[in-house]
Amino acid sequence: MDYRYSSRSGSLQQSDWSEDQVLDTLNEASPGNTSTNVADIAGPGGSVSRRIRPSFPDSEIRRRLRTVPKSLVCVLPASVLWEHRVVPIIFDQIEDTYYIVAQDADDIALMDKLSFLLAKNVVLVPGHADHIVQTLVRLNLKSASESADSMLSEFTDTSVSSMSADDDEFLSDVAPASERVRHSAKRSRAEFRRGPNPESNVRGYDLYSSNSTVRKTRGRGMLYYTIDDGERVLRTSLSGERDLLVGPRRVWIGRNRFEALTHHVAHPGQFLIVRFLDGSQQHLPGPAELWEDPRVHESISTEDCLQLAAREAVVVYSRKSEMPSETDRRLVHGPAMFTPQPGEWLHSFSWHASPGGHLGVQKIPNSLRFQKLWLMPDQMYHDVPDVRTSDNAVIVIRLMVFFELIHIERMLDSTRDPIGDFVNAATADVVEFTGRLSFEEFKQATGRLNDPGTYRTLLSRAEQIGYRVNNVVYRGYGAAESLQKMHDQAIEARTRLQLDRATEEQTQDLENYRLQSQLSRASMRRQEQSSEVQHAIEMDQKKRVADLEHAERQREFERRKREATDQQREAAMQRVNQIQQQHLVSLKQMGVDLTAYLTQNRADQVIELRGQATSPQLHLSSRSTEQSSPNAESEAD
Template sequence: MHTVSSAVLDDPETLTMIVPSEVAFRHEVVPLVLEGETIVLGALDPENIAKADRLSSILARSVRLEQINRKILSQHQALLYQSDRARSRKSFAVAAAPAAASDDEDFVDSMLQEFPSDDELRPSLIQTHPPRPSALARHQYGDRSPSGITAQSDASGGSTGMFTFVVEEGQRVLMRRSNGTMDVVVGPKRVWRGRNQFRAMVHHVAHPGDYLIVRFRDGRQEHLPGPAEVWFDPRSHESVEVREALQIAAKEAVVVYSQKEGTANVQRRIEYGPALFMPRPGEWLHTFSWHASKGGSEGVVKIPNGLVFQKLWLMPDQMYHDVSDVRTSDDAVLRIRLMIFFELIDIDRMLDATHDPIGDFVNAASSDVVDFTGRHDFESFKRNTERLNELDTYRQLTGRAAQCGYRINKVVYRGYGAAERLQQMHDQAIEARTRLQLDRATEQQAQDLENFKLDSQLARAGKRRTEQAAEVSHELELDAQRLDAALKAEDARRAALREAARLDADQTRAALALDDAHRRDHLASLRDLGVDLTAFLTQSRADRVIELRSPLGGHGATHVHLDSSASSPSRSLGESS
């Protein structure tokens, strides 16, 4: 923890310039030390994330809160802002008695003694500084405050005369009598001063987008949404605080816990955006503390409690994740780089199943990668890296995400890294392999050129053979056609000769038949005249006479066959019965 002395030694002027007094008193913080672009502030409630975010927005730099007690807070504020406080106190007393200040300086000292000291006035001064307008009010009204929405008060809330006290319009003061009773005086009004003491009442204003937390001395608590105002009355109020309503955008949600008054039952509900959320008394928001990366060069290294927030994001999201020191089956040590795309679909299931889904995703994805890598050697792993882009490879991741109310949309494999020695060996192997591939490519190109030449020669030879074959085929086809034409001509000639011979034969036969018919007719006429035809025909010119007689009593005819083809006539005799 930083001490007061350490903060004073760390350039108090710079600290007061970064953190003005009104910011320090209003938010009950004090600057301790400046660490680069981060300002370390001491606070009574360092776990208040909303206060840290609000201070970071006001101071326009990163803010870290550290625990200090109220005594150190008061001492530190007095030490850093004593010059501002001295000027405020002196101007307060002079403004209370402007006429008497020129005549009697002792009167001023008496007035300073009559009003509370710094220690007594500190709670009032802490509440005196006006609340910073919310972003919604600044957008609606600009830098100036709208009339009637807020009113500022000085230390006394009025002016002090010789015997009277005047409460200005729009101010309220708490008048304390000598017997200890108090009354509220609402301006504009002039009251008898006497021995009464007057203290300005702090005006707390909540603009649209803000709300007031009013805590009463009897233990009650009220939350008043803006626009609203409350004058702090120490008789009934324990404290009044202005806070900004939580802005919940679309696709965002917060988890709210509430406890019914007088019971121990705590209920949980979910508020979805877009909305301006103002908790009711007895309600608080669930604060999530998940694994997250450090950022910068170690943006993929997840650390516990690296992400502390209250608003859940319901839109699809993604994260980088590197799985280090993964061994293959041949003991090669690798680092696998992944990008995981996920989406929250069931908040209730997530709240019931896990307190850190990112940590569960990291562990499940690491387990899946270790299982996948352990089943492959280094060369096999390089051949199967495309499977690291498939959801089927991440069974534990998808299963755990479903149990936590999330859905894993996609896992992208971003490559791998190896140990320095293995990477060096791998680089050398890659270099040698690349050189061999270049040599092989060069030789392949030379061989391809030779193959191209040979293929061209073979193609030309084939073309020549094809042309020669086509020529021979053409010659053979012409010869066949010529031969066919000659055969057809010869067939036609022979057919013509045969036809002529047939016609000649027919004509000869017709002539012979006609001559034979004439002779038969002549012989028939001679026979009819009684001429012996045998004698007439032979006319003693026969060389040999053969007489054929039928048997006695024979009834069959006698037949004679002549063979004219023999050189000498031969006769065959036969008889048929």
């Protein structure tokens, strides 16, 4: 199972290329052009280190660290290697670039420092600190505390002789054959000079695989071989018979040969690939552990499970058990932790994508390689170059396409490169639309390029391959320099006229505004004066009404006052009359002659009738009048 691209998904934003991808694309794009290099993809003046970071799998990084030559590592001082935990693994002579494994690949300050020391371009590749340290130990590079500048040091046989048995075993597993032979010869000469080292067989760890540990026994004694607790050793006799020894144990050495077994561990999120000598294979998902027995196992390796996030999927192929010649295909959707079964493999996609740099959004075949499909809505930029209008104007149409994968099975059966299909279909629609219009008509009809109905070929092809195009956005157009210059001049003249018109309109609007303001102020002034007069009239009317109401209330008060006085007088007269009546009644009861009594006083009123005149005259005189006029009384007499 190939895990080279398992860390990527089908998102078009993840189009960072590896070193091999860039070189392959260059060879495909220009097979006859020998002068093309990586800079043509990265950009006109920039190196790959600033634009494209190689995406090395962990297994590839470990392999390169195992096989990196000392001459390449020693281009940097040992003090720098130990201080920053870095190891150069690749030197690209074409780009003049060093690829260096570091703990923190995003450390820009470290990248600048190494670039300054090497006077070359530098690309940092992420790696594990333990792997880097083991490489420095394998190459016998002194630490920063032992050497101020390892570039001035000489590595002789004494340095080789100081290497432990762990380094020898490490080299035996990971170094090339020529390097193992040279190292074995040097180590044999060194051991011959210093004699056997009883402490050489110490417990060692393969730091390149944190899940695989070569557990070595305490050591070979003179007569006995000691196996520590938790370790296993395979004993081989002279007759070729093998038996497994499990520690803790101490056995007689004799003429036997002992081989420590490798312990393989798979943590959660990992699995063990166990290949047997009979050709069968087994996958053990973690957590799991297994001792590699050369009698049964051909090899055991630890791999990471494929992590699938939400809205991600992989296409898995496997052979039918009943008919090995036929292959089944199934889909695994996330979120999930996918562990392949023996005989299964993943579908690897290779689509068009944009490398960036001076190429912009130009799509290059096979530049996006991945295994995990991206099921979320996605988008891409697409420029349609060399589009001719009906009057032979050459322009570039810029689009943005929004799409979404709906049917994976239909996509797998209908196409091998959906992005390439989108590019071709959109180009066909744009060429058809533009070819019927002149340049001026095209400028007036650019709004139709935002209408999805314009892209009938694109929508039809997307439906055929299991995609749905949600929207197509027109981002503008570009033209040739001469045409663009004429267009710019026309725009400038048209803009100047529009500005003059706008200026004159603003002047007239200002005059209209002033006149309107004056008329408004006069109207407001008249309205204010009319309001004041109306208010004065209303106040005068209210005052007169108030005065009339006050006079009416005063007259009503006087009338009520007179009525009250008359009522009081009448009541007093009634009481007087009542008292007088009671007095007269009492006098009558006592036998008094009321007539004489009442007439004994002076008359209150005298009525005199005189008949001498021609016409009779009537004269009435009250007693009060008589009292005030004595003459009247005498006349009455």
